[in-house]
Amino acid sequence: MSVSIALFTADLRLHDNPVLRAAQRDADEVVPLFVRDEGVRAAGFDAPNRRAFLADCLHDLDAGLRARGGRLVVREGDAVTETCRVAHATGARDVHVAADVSGFAHRRERRLREALEADGRRLHVHDAVTCVLAPGAVTPQGKDHFAVFTPYFRRWEGERPRDVLPAPRAVSVPESAESGALPARSDVADVSPRLAPGGEDEGRERFRRWTSDGVDAYEDRHDDLPGDATSRLSPHLHFGTLSATELVARSRSRGGAGAEAFVRQLAWRDFHRQVLAARPAASYADYRTRHDSWRRDERAATAWREGRTGYPVIDAAMRQLREEGWMHNRARLLTASFLTKTLYVDWRVGARHFLDLLVDGDIANNQLNWQWTAGTGTDTRPNRVLNPLTQAKRFDPDGGYVRRYVPELAATDALRGGRVHTPWKLPAEERRALDYPEPIVDLTDGLNRFRVARGLD
Template sequence: MSVALALFTADLRLHDNPVLRAALSGADEVVPLFVLDEGVRAAGFDAPNRRAFLADCLADLDAGLRERGGRLVVREGDAVAETARVAAEAGARDIHVAGGVSGYALRREERLREELEGQGHRLRVHDAVVTALPPGAVTPQGRDHFAVFTPYFRRWEREGQRSVMGAPRVVRVPEGVRSARVPARSGVKGASPGVAKGGESEGRRRFTAWRKGPLNAYEDRHDDLAGDATSRLSPHLHFGTLSPVELVHRARSAGGAGAEAFVRQLAWRDFHHQVLAARPASSHEDYRGHRDDWRGDGEEADAWREGRTGYPVVDAAMRQLRHEGWMHNRGRLLAASFLTKTLYVDWRVGARHFLELLVDGDVANNQLNWQWVAGTGTDTRPNRVLNPLSQARRFDPDGTYVRRWVPELAGVEGSAVHQPWKLPAERREKLDYPEPLVDLADGLARFRRARGLD
């Protein structure tokens, strides 16, 4: 009997998975393999919050495979060595994997090809698994990638996505291939207390419920901090428990302005992947430099990390991140703008902290969103500065979001919660809340001087 191997990476799902589908269609038996990769840990990507979510994903994937007569094979160690070892044990000819764009994913793919082909196996790399469109599927004339989102999105919409694939009914796994125990969330130490549940079943349940109602209002409410009206699907997209291709199709079938706004956000995700694929160094180097003499990591960055900047909406966002391993997108913009443009601290300091905590910590989206806010990336207005006070009044007008995450200010009425330093001195002393780290006007002036705008 012929055997193939499906190496799961950032595609931990049964529905609409071209990697698994190709493996099943080309062989009598398939080894569904996931490697707990020591290289990921050594590279610093093995954060506790993502490990907790991953444990849920693997448990759910294993359960889904068992319902279909199969099982998930889990190994620990070097991803390339373990994949080659399992392929040899099972007698697999073809090894299927999703294409990636990060430096680590590309190096892993290169090593896999060299190792596997040297042993007589064939590596099959599949596109449109992690993203809705493959990086490089659309390019401007004379260039290898789009550097501005709007023209990219116009081409992205015209290109269209492949058809959605169903989940397999039966998965036959060869006997005798040993597996480590599927990890459990209970064995993860150091995770944030509010990390959401992972797994394909949970992701599909969450999207179905969101599509039935909140999706309709997404265009109008996606920036509402207190309303929490976003999909919260980014962790599922990061781990691939949901297919971006399927989400585009299902959102568009629902129709309406909310669905189109959501699809646009999925296109932003693809946009960042195609930028990183073309410019791998942008994960750690300025995409467009301004000769910034950034301030380094220090006490002000510590206060930012701890949610003690003295600006309540920024602090609320940072505390949500620490508790949930997730942050509202508007909060991400405000927190990043405050660090890079008000405090003028290197964007890499903030990006590193986010990667330490975010369940959806993705190199393409995290690093390039940070660069967008810092003005070193693809933003066509690189010197824009988000004012946390005006943003708070607009997106958290009555302070509900701030009170939810900054309990010291729970008793402050109305919009005064956004400027507690204006309260009478005797009341401020009872709040146990810090004074602002910097005056906004002073921070803006410093940034403008540094960028040579004055």
């Protein structure tokens, strides 16, 4: 019996999984393998929220495989070493894996290829598994990647993605493939109390519900903070429990302005991946330097992290992050702009905190969105500053989002409606009774400081 290995990474699903289908096509039996890579921990990316969500995903994947006669093989250690051990124990000649864009993934792929080839085995890397179009699938003339989203999207939109694959009906796994125990969410400490559950079944059901009652209004409501009208599918895209290719196909089939707006967001995800693939250093260095001399203000950074800046919409967003391991997209823009431009603190400080807590903490999306907001990335208006009061009045006009996450303001009758965004305007006696800080910075002062720092004045 011939054997191949399907090495799962950020594609923890059975539906539309080219890696698993190719591994099955190559051999009589397949080893569905996931390695809990010690390199992820060593690099500081094994955050509790993602570890807990991953545990859900692996349990769900194992259940789906068992329903088809198979099982998930889980190992722990160095991904290259463990994959080679499984290949040797089962006699597998071929290993299949999804391509990825991070420097970590590229190093893992190179090491794995070298180790397998040295032992007479082969590595097959599959594009367009974790994205719709592979990085480099569309490029501008004479360049290796698009640096601006709009022309990228025009090309992206005109391409035909690969066909969506059905889930396998049966999976045959060799008995010689030994597995460790599946991790459990309950074993992970310091998890956000309202972290959403993970797994392919959960992701598919969430997408089904959202397409039935949410996507049609997405174009008009995706920035509505209290309405919470986004899909919340980003964790499932990060772990690959949902296929971006399938989401695009099903959204285009549905049609309408909301579905088109959702597809555009998936294109942004691909855009960031092709930027990072071409410029790996953008994960830690300015994509386009502005020669910033960032302030080192730990007091301000701590207030920002803790949701104690004195600006309610910023504080609500930061508390949502800690409570749920997730944050509304509009809120991500506001908090990033506030840290990098109003406080003029290095974008890497914010990006690191987001990666510590976000269940969808993806290097390409996180780092490049932070750079976009900081003005060091692909934004064609690098010096724009989002005023938190103006944004709050527009996207949380009645203060529902703030009251949801800042309970000390929700309990104050004098802060009904939109007044909750300016608690410093309360009479002195009522203000003193609040356990809520004064604004950490005057917005005008912060704007002026930023403009001077960037040489705009």
